[in-house]
Amino acid sequence: MRKIYLIGIGAGDPDHLTLQAAKAIGRTDVFFLLDKGELKASLVDLRERIVRGYSKPSRRMVTGRDPDRDRTPADYEGTVDDWRSRRSQVIEEMLVEHLKEDETGSFLVWGDPTLYDSSLAILEEVLARGAIDFEYEVIPGISSVSALAAKHRVPLNRVGRPYQVTTGRRLAEGWPEGVDDVVVMLDAQQAFTAYPDVDIFWGAYVGTEDEILRSGRVSEVADEIVKTRTDARTEHGWIMDTYLLRRPQDQ
CATH class of the missing domain: 3.40.1010.10 (Tetrapyrrole methylase, N-terminal domain)
Structure with a gap:
């Protein structure tokens, strides 16, 4: 066989x-x-x-x-x-x-x-x-989700609370119900820009020699991430990026 x-x-x-x-x-x-x-x-x-x-x-x-x-x-x-x-x-x-x-x-x-x-x-x-x-x-292998969290030195979930893994297309339709922490993959449209008041932990080519990491409040780093992503895609001809969005505890 x-x-x-x-x-x-x-x-x-x-x-x-x-x-x-x-x-x-x-x-x-x-x-x-x-x-x-x-x-x-x-x-x-x-x-x-x-x-x-x-x-x-x-x-x-x-x-x-x-x-x-x-x-x-x-x-x-x-x-x-x-x-x-x-x-x-x-x-x-x-x-x-x-x-x-x-x-x-x-x-x-x-x-x-x-x-x-x-x-x-x-x-x-x-x-x-x-x-x-x-x-x-x-x-099984180490996913880009696990690698991203490790590189940013953040847990994917907070104590006793769930997180959701979704796509950029789904995030563009609205924030998922019942979660404050959202991992997003396959986001060609950069849907995170619609959520300026949350924190983002973004990474591209994670684990490779071309790795790029950015983090901060979306309102403060969105423009930089968008430009960095565009430049990297132009340079390499492709891009693999993933990010975690996290609502602050007081929201």
Whole structure:
């Protein structure tokens, strides 16, 4: 039976790799990578660096082209569903062609495979079509959320109180009910600017050599974060950023 590992490799620092992940990498026969284009070559470079450091000499690496998708669609959920389907077809073709029945394959996933990542849903879609059969295991990793809080030296929650992880699209629709602490991912529109009276702990490329951190009252640091984010995206061609918004205790 073929086996696949979905391995969380952390937010960008090679030292985020857990012992469990390193052992799974050492057992892997074939690593599958999706190339997002020249502007995101650094995303592939880190994966290749990890593979070289922990894999067996006989391992193979297979690269497929990650399908493009509209980043500002009118129908967000429909667009994401279509992109996932096209991505699953690319992955299915790679598995059918390159993973033998008695081999183990791995996908190295940024952060944690269970948090705002499509890998689990895509593997389930591949299995459902029935062109190839395999079992799979998820290896958790350090998420960008955990890495962000650690870098800012702040807890994600306050004593006895919940926090919520959401997206920029959802935050733009309104502050979530019942929470005072909100972690936001995937915010291309910088929705935090609508909340000038809360504190923000922002980070981009957390854990990498290009890491940028900013914090303070939104009213005081929003313009700087917006400019920094724009400049960084222009320089690198892509950006990964996450932030925590926290209502002051007296609000």
